[in-house]
Structures are given as C-alpha cells and as structure tokens.
Amino acid sequence: MSSVALEVRDLVKSFSLDGTTINAVDGVSFQVRSGEFVALVGPSGSGKTTMLSILAALLTPTDGQVLIDGQDLAQMNEKKRVKLRREKIGFTFQSNNLIPYLTARENVEFMLRLNNKLNRAGRVRSDELLARLGLADRLHNLPAQMSGGQQQRVAIARALIHNPAVVLADEPTASLDTARAFQVVETFAHLIHENGRAGIMVTHDLRMCQFVDRVLQMQDGKLVRVYESKQEIRELAQGVLKH
C-alpha cells in the first residue's frame, strides 16, 4: 500500500467582497496517495482553481489543513513555502507555462537548477524525459517555436523532473485539440503511475477522466461526489453518466 502524499482536512477558503462572503472552498477533505492520478471537475466557479492554489501553497486557506508529504502548510512561513513549491510540487499551468527565453531543455533543467541539482545525471534524465514525451528533436526550440501541445508536454516534463511528491495540473488540455489532448493526458498518467507521484488535474473535459484513478467533483465549493470505480469513471468519461 502506497503512502499518502497529499491530505486535505476540512478545507475552507472564503473571500469577502463588498460585505458578502463567498466560500469558494467549503469544508473539503480528501487524500491522494503516491502513484495515484486524480481529476478535479466541476462547473465554473465551483472552486477548482482556488483548491489548486491552496494545494500549491500559493493561497492560504481560511480554515482546515493541507499536508504535503506529511508537512502542514499552515506551519510554514513564506520562505518554507517557496522551498516546498520548488522541491515537493510540480506544476503545469493552463497556458504561458514556460519561460519564453529558455529552450525546451533549459525550461526542464531550470527546475533542477532551482533545486541546485543540475548535474550530468540530471541533464541526461531531463533529455530522456523530453524524449519520452516525443520531444527529442525539440530540445533547442524556444516556446514560441513549439506548438501548444509541445509546450504542454515540456511543462509536464518540468513538473516531473525534480521528483516532486505532488504534481498539480491546471487545465493541461485547454489549448489542445482532442487527439493531442488524449495523447498528452495519457502520457502524463503513465509517468505519474510509473514514478509514484500524486497527480491532481483540473479539467473541464470529462473525456480526460478515462486516464485517472479517481474523480473529485466539486460544486459551490463543496466536494459533492467522488467517482472511484473503473466502471463509474468510464461512464463519466464517455458521457453516459450525467454529472
């Protein structure tokens, strides 16, 4: 049995705007194990991005706990949180993922550079990872010289290269066509399973759920349903189940 990489307990995040308070995340609890790939779905405004921001230690929750690799985010100062993001977390963003003036290889290696771990073995690993993602001949391309899907794959390599405990992906397929999207998420799922990371992917596209182990469905900040069986997930992905 693999260990719990990420744990969320009674998480609440409220925003006060003009006197009214919105609970963007409202009492959510769940766990993600190493080697497990989880999708976070839900209608617009249901709190997915807010949730991901809190998991990434980019936003402080109003209440509740987040534990990453056993460490409580609330107990950390900003310096520790920066360190945690750099060491324990891998990110892909919806777009503008990559540093525009670094090549594909440099973008991936930058994550190792940040962690002071860029050595010969690291360079080899990063080239191998990019090759795995079908980018062997794009190592020296700048982001502007790559397609959206290629950029997204570089971002995935960057999110995995430093062996983080948790990998967070915000809408990784939003800028891709369907065929590309399937390909990218499938490879992503493989790598997460293979390397024993805890992966969380926010997505609007329910068809992408076919590659995940569990689906967390949010609505109005609450976790309203969890799809766990292969059967349920397949039906959700194929649009048989109404969510």
Added chain:
Amino acid sequence: MKNIFLAAYLAVKEVIRNRGRFLLVALVIALITLLVLFIAALGEGLANGNRQYVANLDAQLIVFLEKSDYSISASRLETNIIKAVRRVDGVADAGPIYTSNTEIVSLPEPLKISMLGAEAGRPGMPVIVEGRDFRGGEAREAVMDRNVALRSDIKIGDTIEIRSTQGTNDKFFELVIVGMVEGQSYFFQPTIFVPPATWEKIRPQSEAELNSDTPFPNIIAVKLTDPTQADSMSTRLVDEVANIESANLETTINNIPGYSAQQGTVQTQGVFTLLIGILVIGGFFQIQILQKVPQIGVLKAIGSSNGVVGLSAVIQIIVVTALGVGIGGGMTYLFSLGFPPTIPLVFNGTRSLIAVALLLLIGPLGGMVSIIYAVRIEPLKALRLG
C-alpha cells in the same frame, strides 16, 4: 550565492534571446551617454577656457581693489600695493597681473587673445615649458600659451603683430615670441604674456589712459609661505594693507564674469539629459515588466524566490546600462578624434568620470520601479492569468 547565479542565468539568457530589443535600449542609452559626455566635455572645456590661468596660478590668494567684488576687470590697484603686500608676514612672494584683450593680426585670420602682463619669475607668470622668459623693461617680447600655437602656426622665434585701439586710433605693435607656457587660457581666449611696461604701452586704452605711463595691475597673485593658512592670511592682508580685498582662487574663479552662470547652464543641461535617460530607461523596463507578469508568476510559482526574481531584474538592467554606456563611450571617443582644437571639449576631466558614474546609475534608478514591481508580483498570477 546560489541566488546570484540563478538570477544571472535568467538575466543573461533573456538578454541573449532578445538581443534585438535589448540592443535597441542599449543604443538609446549609448546616445544619451554620447550627449551627456559631450555636455560634460563642453562644460570642462568652457570652464578651462575661462579659469585655466587663474586655477593654475602658483599662488593661494588674489588681492583685489577694495569693493571690486572680486571682479578682476573691475579691480585696478596702485603699484605700491605690491610692495605693501610683499611686506606682510607670511607672504612668500607676490606678483602683479595686468589683463587686457587684443588680437594678433599677422595671421590669415586675426586671432583674439588675452594679453596678460606679468613679471617674469613672480607669481602670475606661468612656468616656461619651451624657450625662455621675456626680458624685463619695455622689451617687445612675449611668451605664448600652447593654445595660441595650436590655433595658428606661430612658433618660438616668430614675430607677431597685434592691433590695439588706443584712443581713437588703431595701433600696431610687433612682438617676438620667445617662450611657450601651457594651459593658460583666460576669459575663453588663448593667452600671451608680456612684461608690465610693455603691456602698458601696447594694450588697448582710452584717450585718458594714454597720458599715464604707469601700469596699474588689476590684481596681485599672492604666494604664501604656508599654503594651508590661506583663510587667516586673507584676513591679515586686508587688515594690514589699505584699500584692498582678498580672495582665494576658487572665489576668484567663480567671480570671473559669466563663469558661474555658464557652468550652471551646462550642468543643468547635463542633469536634464540624465533625467530624460532615467525616464526612458524606466519606461522601457516598466513596460517590459508589465508584459512579463505571467512568466514572473510562473517563475515564482515553481519556486523561485523574490530575491532571485528581483536580482535578475537588477542584473539585467546593469548589463544593458553598462553595454549602452560602453558603446556610448566608444562613440564619444571616435567623435572626439574628429573635433578641431578650437572647440573647447575636454574629455579627461573629472566631469567625464562623474558623468559616466551617473550614467551607470540611470539604469538602476530608472528601473527601480520595475524591480519593485517584479518583486511584488504574486505567484498566484501564474494560475489566475494562466
């Protein structure tokens, strides 16, 4: 240390991958540098032209006629005051200085000059670098500043002719150039030196002045036994010698007609050019930072510290500014080679150094806002804007 490497890595990569854009800014800085260095050189040149002779005097104090407000041209002293000054305890030597303007006409183009009277071997007469001092009395001999030689082809041993208006007539006088001195411009003009008695004979003068043969010095240059006692000696001179006032060289220079006003103008131009530079650089880096908000958000979200992001912005600004100032300095040097000696440009002055130091500061100053802005960008921007 690790932060500096990371920051330098990011800064340099960005500059290299956006060479065109950064080179353009560097060129703008280079042009500003060119302008500022020329203004500085002009300021130095003009200042030299005006004050060189006084600044290089082998003296610490200047004696003026009482109530002349330290104005050399307004001051006219009695001859016996020289002796009185020399007798004051603590005065090593004192020499009279007689000033006038005239022109050398024995040239294809007449050359306006300052004709100064001074006593050979006394304060007021500069050190001869070539040839010899003029003889005393009414010898028709002169010593020229190298500046005269540079602007004409007059050599030692040549006879020159000067024209002076005396009363209502133009009179012409011949002088043999017997020696050369250096760095003695006065009142924006190259200088020749003549003995006092000669000066009195050949200087431009009014009908009334023609009746007297006694030369009245404008000022007296006073060399002290102890140069550090200038202030107390100044008081002592005024106490012991009647009808005089006394000032140090700096005060004297600042009271040369037009000197302060002119230097003020030149400095104001320089300062405004630097301010424009700061605004231009500031504007560029600010616009650039605004465009970079998402990528800076990403950098921070994946674990770069504020220190790295801020430092990277600083390094980049320094690199670009230094490049610009370097190119500008080179351009200035090349341009300066092509300028004739008649244009008063002096590039080796401390002013040029100060200008370079200030120029190197305009980048960081202009970019300050953008650096603070960069440090303040929230990593959350990566997700929200992403």
